Amino acid sequence: MNFRKILVPLVGIVLLGVAYRSYGWQGVALVGGAIVMFLLLHFNRAMKVLQRAAERPVGYVDSAVMLNAKLKPGSTLMHVVAMTRALGEPKSQEGSQPELYRWTDNGNSWVDATFVGGKLKEWALTRPDGPAEDTPTGPSTLAR
Template structure:
């Protein structure tokens, strides 16, 4: 979700609470917003705990990861798919600000290199062991 939409929804909940119930509504709205933020934090911690139990840059099947990736996916979504933290590669394909490259490989020698732009997946490539660059 866009961060501006999230802030607008939080502000709308607080305003609606004030209009309906006064200061008690603001407290209720604030409680709802804090609960939502705690749910998001809990999800991120759970994903990172699961990823911390796997080797860095390892995925069961690079081909299946290649099939499941979509443009615009967040890094947290990719780590959820792979259940592993990616291996960071040096430099991006182009020197765009905020560009990063990550790699996940499997036991068969295939790997997926994901290029991220500002925390979102921009493009990815499947590299097999027999491929020549």
């Protein structure tokens, strides 16, 4: 169970109670204003991330290799969307766990990210097969 969903509102209620006990209704107004400001800041950040993501194609990232280097386990989906500035292309069934998303770059490299409960669990970078190193890419003989 995610205790953060219970703990954060509980801390808010305790702060309101302590403010009322110490300063009366003026304290409740001050703490209530601080809680509303905290909620508005988080809402504003989420809207800004989604606004930036709406301007780009779904599943696109500038560089899959750089995204692979920046990802850390435990990152939230919102944090990854903020990094890529694009929504991931869903590869799993809607509403199922774990959630699988893909971000692809112009070089056809892609990163598949697996989220469990909204947190990044694992990811894998896939790069397209390039030309073999031992095959010549230019003319086989030099013109004299």
